[in-house]
Amino acid sequence: RKEVEQDPGPFNVPEGATVAFNCTYSNSASQSFFWYRQDCRKEPKLLMSVYSSGNEDGRFTAQLNRASQYISLLIRDSKLSDSATYLCVVNSGGSYIPTFGRGTSLIVHP
């Protein structure tokens, strides 16, 4: 089993739709969780951290389920500009070296 798994997609949704991505991780000792966004031919950029209590930033909501070892990202009212690859990132306890998922591709169309 891979350490961090994501559905590669692509998720093809119309503008205004709500879309959700899940990411599962195998290391139960993982302590830090993040979602990154990567546009085509660009570097990954931090989208949001994922806290135990959940985290919301505008149209984006991230949640953590430790019991089932997954994190999720919900995007409401999708915009064309949301089209990108979304990377799930997990850090094990005390380690600065993260594990990246392969990414989930999102395409928002008019």
Next chain:
Amino acid sequence: SAVISQKPSRDICQRGTSLTIQCQVDSQVTMMFWYRQQPGQSLTLIATANQGSEATYESGFVIDKFPISRPNLTFSTLTVSNMSPEDSSIYLCSVGGTAEGNEQYFGPGTRLTVT
């Protein structure tokens, strides 16, 4: 967040030659990393650049092929040695361990094509 620059942004090199990529950060950081990302693929960690000591390489990557320097807390270089077309990729520098926690921030990347 940290501001990271990389040079060169892109290069086309002949096989058998070497290229050194520079990474500069605008603040002192504990951890610096070098990644490779091939088209359509996920990020692959090459090594952790340790200040004042030898880099820590991941499985499949060796110092002779990817020598790394880290002379201080704001600068690192990665050299891709004796290049082959299989080394064509995007090379990304990233930093972590800033005052804001252990999020990682990435440089803009160096797009390398080996002919």
